[in-house]
Amino acid sequence: MSDDDITRELSTLRDHWRYAVSRFNAAGLSYGHGTTTAVDDAAFLVLDSLDLPIEMLDPFLDARLLPAERRLLAERIAARVSTRKPSAYLTGRSYIQGVRFHVDERVIVPRSHIGEILFAEYGNPDGPSYLPDPDVVESAVDICTGSGCLAILAAKFLPGAAVDAVDLSADALEVARINVAAHDVGDQVTLHRGDLFAPLSGRTYDLIITNPPYVDHAALSAYPPEYRAEPAMAHDGGQDGLDLVRTILADAAAHLNPGGGMLCEIGRGRPLLEAEFPDLEFLWIETEEAADSVFWISAEALGVEG
Structure with missing residues (x-):
């Protein structure tokens, strides 16, 4: 027809x-x-x-x-x-908990579990159960920001915080600029191009948010066309999926303030991560679709002294 x-x-x-x-x-x-x-x-x-x-x-x-x-x-x-x-x-549009964002083929389609977690924690009238109190958070960063959606949500939930957002892709940051402007958070959110923490010049934060590429090569090779339509670098986490997660964990302490912490999405990598870092205290966060795709780890658990 x-x-x-x-x-x-x-x-x-x-x-x-x-x-x-x-x-x-x-x-x-x-x-x-x-x-x-x-x-x-x-x-x-x-x-x-x-x-x-x-x-x-x-x-x-x-x-x-x-x-x-x-x-x-x-x-x-x-x-x-x-x-x-x-x-x-x-x-040309995607949604996180009903909040609309512009998307195109320069970025991965937003679908992070972290969006749900931010709403559950900061949209809860009883207050956060493990994330820092929104009234005291003065600084936050979104590593691997892509379309900028998580940085924008952080800005909305943390009105007193300056939010940095980092991505290696210049194309992705162009999309993030569209969304920052559309949500009128340009006075709060600053975009940076670079590799993970590299462009942040020793800055420290009360909250780190990151949804890095975490798909292993075997899974990438089996991707259907819908997933292949997205930027490959937004998925590729290395041979076992944890290359960037390891680097982020190694560098996070240098960028965290006492009392802060990091929220990180890693897909199905929990068994590998816990086996490799048995002494780290990960708090695994249950969401509607997964029980252990996102972890919270405090600054203190990473060795940051108050």
Whole structure:
């Protein structure tokens, strides 16, 4: 069926959603960029393309679409199947806990567990259980910032903090600049290009946040096209996935203030990390999708003296 045929035959949002689900299932697409099934991915693509709330499908299902809207959906459904790009690249937007960020192929599609943790800790009226008190945090840094989403969320939750954000990719930092401007946090967030802590000139922080590349080479070689569409450097964690994590752990103490700590996402690397660093006190944080993909470690556990 051509795009013109789809535009003529399908009229409601429900029609286009159902059609997208069928096309995605038939094509054997892969997911994991904010959605986990064909049903969810089709809903995201249809709703976000029409600038509708991505969590509110039901109220709009029987809405009749304008010809231009039908053409747009037909084009994007076809592109999702033919290019195998994540739907977020097709709409140019991604979300963390409902907060919208611009994305394109210069950055990985944001989906860090750390976003959920920041909301759970700092959006909790009872206050944080292990992260530093937001009222006393004066400085934070996001290492491997990518699109800048975690640095921006940190700025929103830590209104008194200056937030640095570092990435090696100049392209990624261009996307981060778009998001910093869109969220009006330019007075708080400073972007730096460089390798991990290298551009920070001995600065110290109350909070380090990092979601570094942590995928091992065996997993990278098995990636489906949706993941291969993202920048390879945003995934590549070395032979066993922990190359950058090791470097960050080695350097973190020199950049932490007493009473602070580091929140780090490492995917499936817990057994390797604990075997290699048996004397470090990692606190593993459970999220909706994983029990041990993110750890918290205090400055004191890393040897920082008060």
